[in-house]
Amino acid sequence: MKHRFEPLEGRNAEIIESVMGCEEVAGLSEDIRFKIRLCVEEVEENILCYSGSTWVEVEVLRSENSVTVKFSDGGVEFDPLSKEDPDVNAPLEERQIGGLGIFLCKQMMDSVEYRFENHRNEFKMTKRLK
Amino acid sequence: MNITINEEDGKVRASVCGRVDTTNAEQFLQGVKPLMEIEKPDIEIDCGELEYTSSQGLRVFLMLQKAVSAKKGSMVLTRMRPQVKEVFDITGFSNIIRIV
Numbered sequence: 001m002k003h004r005f006e007p008l009e010g011r012n013a014e015i016i017e018s019v020m021g022c023e024e025v026a027g028l029s030e031d032i033r034f035k036i037r038l039c040v041e042e043v044e045e046n047i048l049c050y051s052g053s054t055w056v057e058v059e060v061l062r063s064e065n066s067v068t069v070k071f072s073d074g075g076v077e078f079d080p081l082s083k084e085d086p087d088v089n090a091p092l093e094e095r096q097i098g099g100l101g102i103f104l105c106k107q108m109m110d111s112v113e114y115r116f117e118n119h120r121n122e123f124k125m126t127k128r129l130k
Numbered sequence: 131m132n133i134t135i136n137e138e139d140g141k142v143r144a145s146v147c148g149r150v151d152t153t154n155a156e157q158f159l160q161g162v163k164p165l166m167e168i169e170k171p172d173i174e175i176d177c178g179e180l181e182y183t184s185s186q187g188l189r190v191f192l193m194l195q196k197a198v199s200a201k202k203g204s205m206v207l208t209r210m211r212p213q214v215k216e217v218f219d220i221t222g223f224s225n226i227i228r229i230v
Binding site: 012013031034037038041087089090091092097100108 | 151152153182184186188196199213220221222225226
């Protein structure tokens with residue numbers, strides 16, 4: 001599956017459903033689908049908040065042992081992986097919500113990669129299939 | 131996403147069902163607002179039908195827990211599904227919000 005979403009604003013639900021409904025993801029286990037849904041939402045939300053891009057290209061690739069989701073956007077260079085992980089042991093009073101989405105993504109996927117190339121933010125995440 | 135709230139003998143029982151995500155987190159926040167306004171909170175939230183939450187939903191649970199703790203009340207989340215529990219575990223939210 002490969003699709004370009006433009007404009008980007010307000011398309012989150014549509015982007016998630018197009019990934020969840022594509023043939024590469026449709027037949028996966030409930031557990032893997034949950035994780036993909038969550039990570040797609042978090043990455044997408046991150047792009048919307050920080051990149052300022054008016055579009056995003058989403059591609060899903062499937063091999064026998066893994067599924068990969070790639071995001072590409074034309075916004076300002078922003079590496080979500082450069083942010084410090086949130087302190088998950090902080091007491092209630094000190095808890096912040098920022099950074100949790102990408103942290104969840106790092107924990108739930110088997111690999112996450114970011115690069116800035118040809119004026120594009122490229123974010124790639126892969127989940128191994130059992 | 132749907133939230134229902136019932137009160138009986140000072141104890142508040144709520145239940146949330148469906149998915150909480152970026153599209154409806156604001157609606158979820160409005161839905162739990164009455165729980166934040168209770169004077170002496172003693173709240174049980176049934177999460178058995180909560181299918182999914184992203185960080186946007188966690189944000190609301192955090193705001194709710196902070197409001198309850200500020201009034202020295204108690205809140206417990208029950209019957210949480212394993213995948214949703216994992217989201218609370220990974221982020222350490224299980225340490226600051228009581229889940230049984």
